[in-house]
Amino acid sequence: MPNSSAYLAKTIGNKYLFNIYTLCAGLRMIAGTTMHIAIAGNIGCGKTTLTNMLAKHYGWTPRFESVDFNPYLSDFYEDMARWSFNLQIYFLNKRFKDVVDISKSDEYIIQDRTIYEDARIFAPNLHEQGFMSDRDFDNYCDLFDLMMSLVKMPDLMIYVRCSIPTLVAQIQKRGRSYEASMRIDYLQGLNDKYEKWISDYKGKLLIIDGDKIKFGDNPEDFRWVTDRIDAELFGLFPFETTQDVGKEIK
Numbered sequence: 001m002p003n004s005s006a007y008l009a010k011t012i013g014n015k016y017l018f019n020i021y022t023l024c025a026g027l028r029m030i031a032g033t034t035m036h037i038a039i040a041g042n043i044g045c046g047k048t049t050l051t052n053m054l055a056k057h058y059g060w061t062p063r064f065e066s067v068d069f070n071p072y073l074s075d076f077y078e079d080m081a082r083w084s085f086n087l088q089i090y091f092l093n094k095r096f097k098d099v100v101d102i103s104k105s106d107e108y109i110i111q112d113r114t115i116y117e118d119a120r121i122f123a124p125n126l127h128e129q130g131f132m133s134d135r136d137f138d139n140y141c142d143l144f145d146l147m148m149s150l151v152k153m154p155d156l157m158i159y160v161r162c163s164i165p166t167l168v169a170q171i172q173k174r175g176r177s178y179e180a181s182m183r184i185d186y187l188q189g190l191n192d193k194y195e196k197w198i199s200d201y202k203g204k205l206l207i208i209d210g211d212k213i214k215f216g217d218n219p220e221d222f223r224w225v226t227d228r229i230d231a232e233l234f235g236l237f238p239f240e241t242t243q244d245v246g247k248e249i250k
Helices: 005-012 015-030 047-058 073-078 080-104 115-128 134-148 164-174 184-199 219-234
Strands: 035-041 061-063 108-112 156-161 205-209 246-249
Touching (some): 035 047, 035 184, 047 108, 047 219, 115 184, 156 184
Parallel strands (some): 035 156, 061 108
16 A cells, blocks of 8 residues: 555654654644545445544544435435425535635635536436436536536645445444435446546546545545645645545645
8 A cells, every 4th residue: 555754654663754744744733724525425435434534633623514414305305306406406505505604714614515516417317317307407417517616626635535335234224214225327427527526627627436445444545535634625645546445635
């Protein structure tokens, strides 16, 4: 597994170098610089797990995707065509409120799922699969475009990429009843949309291969993630990218 300079410093016991690294990163946060870090990825990729872990590791304020109290979600999984527009408008409204709140905050915020995913992934997928009418989709896109004119991109986007077998295994593991009837072709359609969106994303981006980097189970894998976040956000220790586990786009 590739190592950043921070990881090497810890590995070889260079406490002086690591202390300087930690101090510089901490001073930047204390200085009052606000920052918005967002985590994107398909259903079941581990966004909430990673959000919790990074919030605890860095002392950031987490913003989670609310699913437990969504009044449309259960109905949507039972009848996608009937409830798709309602669900997407609900998500868009909640996500826009989050972005506005983040823009007014003086904290480091880490967000579980983004407003871009609703408009670039979920709504187009529902429309293409025949679950959202042309009229509803056009109305939704007009509203999204208006919202986008009022917000800025995250300071760092973290995309957790997973294959369908990994997603299915993790969805089954967490055992949410309303996800039990989720179709494989629906998940595949989302994955295809994620790959198209992320290939055109213009902001600062970190891609994690969720099939190989098991950050929730393996401390070494989680350190791989934090080393790269440190390099992206604080710019102290550049590192080389690899094709097999992730990449960074400046």
